[in-house]
Amino acid sequence: MALLEVEDLRVAFGPATAVDGVSFAVDEGKVVGLVGESGCGKSVTSLAIMGLLPKRSRGNGRLAPDTEARAVTVEPAGGAEAAESSPAVPSAPAPRTAIGGEGRRRGRGADVDGRAVFDGVDLLSLPSAAMRRRRGRDLAMVFQDPLSSLNPVVPIGRQITEVLERHRGLKGDKAVKEASHLLDRVGIPDPARRLREYPHQLSGGMRQRVLIAIAVACAPRLLIADEPTTALDVTIQAQILELLRDLVESEGTALLMITHDLGVVAGLCDEVNVLYSGRVVESAPVRELFARPTHPYTIGLLGSIPRLDLPMDEPLRPIRGSIQDVIRWRDGCAFAPRCDRVTEKCVAGEPALVGAVHAHRCVMAEEVA
Amino acid sequence: MSTEPEAPGGAASRPPLQRADEPAVPAKAPLLEVEDLEVHFPIRRGILVERTVGHVRAVDGVSLSVQPGGTFGLVGESGCGKTTFGRAVLRLEEPTAGRVRLGGDEVTALRGERLRRFRSKMQMVFQDPLGSLNPRHNVDMLLAEPLKVHGVGSREERRKLAVETLDAVGLPKSVLERYPHEFSGGQRQRLGIARALMLRPDLIVCDEPVSALDVSIQAQVMNLLDELQDEFGLTYLVIAHDLAVVRHLSDRVGVMYLGKLVEEADSSQIYERPRHPYTKALLSAVPQPDPEVEATRERIILKGDLPSPANPPSGCRFRTRCPWAEDICAEVEPEWREAATGHRVACHFDL
Ligand SMILES: Nc1ncnc2c1ncn2[C@@H]1O[C@H](COP(=O)(O)OP(=O)(O)OP(=O)(O)O)[C@@H](O)[C@H]1O
Ligand SMILES: Nc1ncnc2c1ncn2[C@@H]1O[C@H](COP(=O)(O)OP(=O)(O)O)[C@@H](O)[C@H]1O
Ligand code: SF4
Ligand code: SF4
Ligand SMILES: [Mg+2]
Ligand SMILES: [Mg+2]
Numbered sequence: 001m002a003l004l005e006v007e008d009l010r011v012a013f014g015p016a017t018a019v020d021g022v023s024f025a026v027d028e029g030k031v032v033g034l035v036g037e038s039g040c041g042k043s044v045t046s047l048a049i050m051g052l053l054p055k056r057s058r059g060n061g062r063l064a065p066d067t068e069a070r071a072v073t074v075e076p077a078g079g080a081e082a083a084e085s086s087p088a089v090p091s092a093p094a095p096r097t098a099i100g101g102e103g104r105r106r107g108r109g110a111d112v113d114g115r116a117v118f119d120g121v122d123l124l125s126l127p128s129a130a131m132r133r134r135r136g137r138d139l140a141m142v143f144q145d146p147l148s149s150l151n152p153v154v155p156i157g158r159q160i161t162e163v164l165e166r167h168r169g170l171k172g173d174k175a176v177k178e179a180s181h182l183l184d185r186v187g188i189p190d191p192a193r194r195l196r197e198y199p200h201q202l203s204g205g206m207r208q209r210v211l212i213a214i215a216v217a218c219a220p221r222l223l224i225a226d227e228p229t230t231a232l233d234v235t236i237q238a239q240i241l242e243l244l245r246d247l248v249e250s251e252g253t254a255l256l257m258i259t260h261d262l263g264v265v266a267g268l269c270d271e272v273n274v275l276y277s278g279r280v281v282e283s284a285p286v287r288e289l290f291a292r293p294t295h296p297y298t299i300g301l302l303g304s305i306p307r308l309d310l311p312m313d314e315p316l317r318p319i320r321g322s323i324q325d326v327i328r329w330r331d332g333c334a335f336a337p338r339c340d341r342v343t344e345k346c347v348a349g350e351p352a353l354v355g356a357v358h359a360h361r362c363v364m365a366e367e368v369a
Numbered sequence: 370m371s372t373e374p375e376a377p378g379g380a381a382s383r384p385p386l387q388r389a390d391e392p393a394v395p396a397k398a399p400l401l402e403v404e405d406l407e408v409h410f411p412i413r414r415g416i417l418v419e420r421t422v423g424h425v426r427a428v429d430g431v432s433l434s435v436q437p438g439g440t441f442g443l444v445g446e447s448g449c450g451k452t453t454f455g456r457a458v459l460r461l462e463e464p465t466a467g468r469v470r471l472g473g474d475e476v477t478a479l480r481g482e483r484l485r486r487f488r489s490k491m492q493m494v495f496q497d498p499l500g501s502l503n504p505r506h507n508v509d510m511l512l513a514e515p516l517k518v519h520g521v522g523s524r525e526e527r528r529k530l531a532v533e534t535l536d537a538v539g540l541p542k543s544v545l546e547r548y549p550h551e552f553s554g555g556q557r558q559r560l561g562i563a564r565a566l567m568l569r570p571d572l573i574v575c576d577e578p579v580s581a582l583d584v585s586i587q588a589q590v591m592n593l594l595d596e597l598q599d600e601f602g603l604t605y606l607v608i609a610h611d612l613a614v615v616r617h618l619s620d621r622v623g624v625m626y627l628g629k630l631v632e633e634a635d636s637s638q639i640y641e642r643p644r645h646p647y648t649k650a651l652l653s654a655v656p657q658p659d660p661e662v663e664a665t666r667e668r669i670i671l672k673g674d675l676p677s678p679a680n681p682p683s684g685c686r687f688r689t690r691c692p693w694a695e696d697i698c699a700e701v702e703p704e705w706r707e708a709a710t711g712h713r714v715a716c717h718f719d720l
Contacts, residue, residue, distance in 0.1 A: 206674070234651060234655060235651065238654035238670055238671075241656070260584060261656065263658045263663075265658070266658050267656040267660075268656075287660045290659055290660050290661075300585060301585060302658060304587065305584060305588070307657065308655055308657060309657045309659060309662050312636060312637055315592075316592055318586075318588030318589040319585040319588075322583075
């Protein structure tokens with residue numbers, strides 16, 4: 001059985017659906033990619049798994065867990081106010097598609113449905129205290145913007161020893177020594193000095209290393225990284241990707257890698273899930289996906305990237321329109337307004353995800369394949 | 370797997386190569402010529418009496434030229450001075466030293482009214498399409514504004530030009546009454562481009578024109594920039610950190626590091642045969658969307674971060690991160706030399 005199995009995950013913010021039935025699995029020690037353009041639901045999916053979404057209520061009437069828990073994996077020493085201001089949760093955007101909210105409660109927070117089974121336990125139905133204990137210990141997360149995930153007024157060292165104390169019971173010198181070891185592990189030179197410094201004294205790349213150090217402090221079995229290199233320069237990105245690759249190899253940590261960069265996917269992932277408008281439209285082992293991309297959206301993404309490994313005059317074949325041109329999944333294929341291969345069949349109802357190892361959600365691809 | 374490349378055997382003992390006497394003769398006179406451009410920002414300290422305690426050498430002696438109808442791509446990491454260079458070329462930033470000529474006119478010598486009028490020949494497209502458009506102006510006003518400033522045309526003529534320009538960037542004329550926030554990121558960038566086009570400039574400086582956009586939209590905007598270049602006979606200076614984007618758009622490329630060019634060549638040359646260690650490292654850092662390539666690709670992982678441009682390292686500025694660095698690199702600044710026809714590089718060695 002998979003380490004993490006997400007089944008039919010749905011997240012809605014009032015009338016706006018962010019995640020519309022996402023399913024995928026992460027096996028022990030594997031790197032699984034979630035790839036797609038902005039707004040397709042990558043971050044919301046990961047926040048839902050981590051129980052970090054603002055107040056949720058469930059169709060079955062279970063209680064909503066506390067909001068301050070969304071203070072990253074780092075739950076910094078600064079306490080609740082730092083946690084509250086954490087922008088881990090994207091700010092509320094304009095409502096886009098609405099899907100049937102039958103029987104679902106509406107409110108400012110997120111409505112979460114479905115299952116996220118981690119090691120046999122559905123995380124979505126765990127009481128918040130139990131979830132908080134797991135977070136940082138069994139699963140940990142790294143965000144795109146390391147500066148806002150760290151507490152600006154607390155030295156790096158204390159932010160790490162906090163986690164070590166809470167989850168591993170390490171105190172005093174022992175915790176400091178371990179913190180220093182962790183910084184060394186993620187490639188920060190002169191760790192003893194860095195422990196006394198504040199986040200603003202570190203470069204973006206070093207802050208991201210600190211976050212990774214905190215995330216791996218308790219040897220979690222699953223690490224979720226949400227665009228961890230998007231804000232970094234390409235040479236620093238290369239350093240961080242190398243570090244993640246190394247962690248996965250040496251510690252056997254499973255990694256859920258969220259990115260919009262197909263190059264990062266190709267270099268790091270074992271399995272890939274391509275998301276469009278809140279659903280997985282194609283999933284496959286990484287080599288299979290790049291060798292035989294099947295869904296028109298995946299094909300379109302690949303045709304949109306200028307590549308260093310192809311001749312210079314290779315034309316770009318962009319996808320037309322934008323993600324705002326969308327229809328509701330229950331009415332047909334959400335990609336239909338932008339798809340070159342659209343037919344009437346595509347909007348005659350919900351396209352199903354077909355296939356096992358290499359799956360796709362396209363009625364036309366079915367006929368081709 | 371990172372590789373720590375070995376220093377070229379015996380290269381240190383070889384005298385640094387001399388610059389070729391005659392540079393390749395360009396076919397036409399360049400439209401844009403920049404000579405030894407410097408932009409230094411003073412660092413001020415003090416409460417009662419402000420003193421200048423140093424300078425950020427954002428641009429520290431950059432020379433390049435762009436042929437009419439050509440595209441020069443300037444690439445480098447954050448903070449290396451790309452934007453400052455672009456702004457100084459357009460005189461949006463006052464150069465500390467150096468000269469900029471556009472079509473034979475010396476931009477750096479223009480003052481007052483003459484400079485103001487000259488600006489219609491050179492325009493800028495920004496990274497953040499929303500931040501560069503006044504949110505309270507509808508598209509009609511946004512597009513007419515540059516014309517009004519330069520006193521071009523009547524109301525009707527301006528409107529006609531706006532509709533033509535919108536058409537050129539692929540937007541219907543019905544958008545004239547709409548406001549920036551009503552558009553998607555890609556549409557806003559089309560608006561930003563339309564605005565830059567309104568005065569039918571000779572040169573457009575595009576500062577990170579696609580980096581805020583989604584992958585599929587990036588491709589649309591890159592294709593649009595290509596089409597517009599032919600249609601309006603534009604010359605581009607494209608500034609970007611994405612090497613693949615720069616390669617796709619440019620016919621000539623300059624790589625910048627800490628305020629200086631370290632390598633400059635035709636696009637095909639620089640990507641096929643990078644000569645500077647920094648260019649090699651940059652290229653090797655870009656992940657390719659192909660698992661087969663990724664599995665075997667040689668990666669040069671640079672150590673550490675970019676040093677501060679206020680206090681660049683002695684000798685070669687790249688030496689603190691360069692895998693090939695030798696003693697001479699800390700002592701002697703490498704010459705900007707022509708290593709092959711039309712291919713310039715600032716490194717002591719031939720790699
Ligand atoms: N007005 C200013 N005053 C002082 N320093 C400045 C000013 N503008 C830029 N700098 C500094 O000059 C250097 C170059 O900045 P610039 O914005 O040109 O870099 P860039 O290459 O465009 O980077 P990015 O890729 O992040 O846009 C940086 O160190 C920056 O902090
Ligand atoms: N707190 C929130 N309130 C309302 N809508 C949200 C919230 N967070 C995200 N959304 C919406 O959910 C969708 C998916 O967002 P997100 O998961 O952040 O996308 P991405 O794939 O870029 O990470 C988007 O339409 C976004 O606008
Ligand atoms: S189902 Fe139809 S519209 Fe959707 S991706 Fe396939 S061909 Fe295109
Ligand atoms: S001159 Fe600079 S780039 Fe060349 S080997 Fe020395 S340090 Fe590296
Ligand atoms: Mg996101
Ligand atoms: Mg810039």
